[in-house]
Amino acid sequence: MTQTVAVLGTGKIGEALLSGMIRAGWHAADLLVTTRRPERAEELRTRYGVEPVTNAEAAKRADTLILAVKPQDMGKLLDELAPHLTADRLVISAAAGITSGFIEERLAVGTPVVRVMPNTPVLVDEGMSVISAGSHATTEHVVHAEEIFGGVGKTLRVPESQQDAATALSGSGPAYFYFLVEAMTDAGILLGLPRAQAHDLIVQAAIGAAVMLRDSGEHPVKLREAVTSPAGTTISAIRELENHGVRAALIAALEAARDRSRELASGNG
Numbered sequence: 001m002t003q004t005v006a007v008l009g010t011g012k013i014g015e016a017l018l019s020g021m022i023r024a025g026w027h028a029a030d031l032l033v034t035t036r037r038p039e040r041a042e043e044l045r046t047r048y049g050v051e052p053v054t055n056a057e058a059a060k061r062a063d064t065l066i067l068a069v070k071p072q073d074m075g076k077l078l079d080e081l082a083p084h085l086t087a088d089r090l091v092i093s094a095a096a097g098i099t100s101g102f103i104e105e106r107l108a109v110g111t112p113v114v115r116v117m118p119n120t121p122v123l124v125d126e127g128m129s130v131i132s133a134g135s136h137a138t139t140e141h142v143v144h145a146e147e148i149f150g151g152v153g154k155t156l157r158v159p160e161s162q163q164d165a166a167t168a169l170s171g172s173g174p175a176y177f178y179f180l181v182e183a184m185t186d187a188g189i190l191l192g193l194p195r196a197q198a199h200d201l202i203v204q205a206a207i208g209a210a211v212m213l214r215d216s217g218e219h220p221v222k223l224r225e226a227v228t229s230p231a232g233t234t235i236s237a238i239r240e241l242e243n244h245g246v247r248a249a250l251i252a253a254l255e256a257a258r259d260r261s262r263e264l265a266s267g268n269g
Contacts, residue, residue, distance in 0.1 A: 005148070006032035006062035008055060008077065009069035010044055013094060016122045017066060020151030022048060032058050059084035064092065064144065067103075071095045071264065078106040087111045090137075092145050094118055096171060097264030100134030100160060112137040114145045117163060117171045118152070127153030128170045132160035164265065168257035176253070181206060 028049035035041045041052035059081045087108040100113040113134035121127045129149035146155045188198025228234045
């Protein structure tokens with residue numbers, strides 16, 4: 001790896017990317033980081049051997065800048081970068097709801113921008129990062145982003161018009177599963193199990209089901225049917241889920257998440 005990459009905003013997601021890049025073969029000498037607090041900067045220098053710099057320095061020195069700040073901080077960050085950033089640098093945004101156009105308007109004309117929506121499992125190298133090219137980004141730029149985010153999970157390339165839908169399914173997706181596990185744990189307690197045992201049973205069931213979905217190649221309906229015996233326990237539970245409109249509620253929930261993502265992208269925070 002010969003390019004210099006700067007991670008601007010090294011919180012949990014930024015640090016996960018940094019760690020993943022180093023494990024994937026990037027040299028610490030080619031990586032720059034920016035932070036708000038000096039103690040955090042020293043922590044990252046000690047842990048990874050990377051060089052902490054200011055945002056202005058990152059703009060001047062890095063070939064690729066990964067903007068991993070909160071969406072509400074993006075405008076201020078771009079104002080800091082704009083005087084120092086030339087159009088031959090690649091800008092990758094990992095901020096939810098921020099469009100490539102929002103960034104392009106605030107930087108030098110022709111600056112390539114790639115928009116990425118990661119989710120929190122990047123913290124355990126099982127993330128899904130949805131990647132879209134801005135109007136000046138080439139296939140080479142997108143591939144470069146895929147190489148970076150591929151170190152912390154899988155990547156999927158989509159048109160930017162599909163980013164709001166991807167945010168609803170993938171960006172917010174882990175929270176739905178946590179919500180389901182929480183509800184099932186409460187049900188286990190109601191049925192007479194200690195909380196710790198109910199939690200362990202459900203988490204392992206979730207892991208096992210996810211691996212089967214990923215590795216078997218089977219449609220989820222077929223996998224569900226394999227567990228659903230005639231007049232058995234599972235079909236009784238499925239009937240109650242359908243009676244309570246769980247399927248319709250999930251669809252409505254994801255539509256609401258998509259709509260909120262659109263609002264954020266349009267600046268209606």
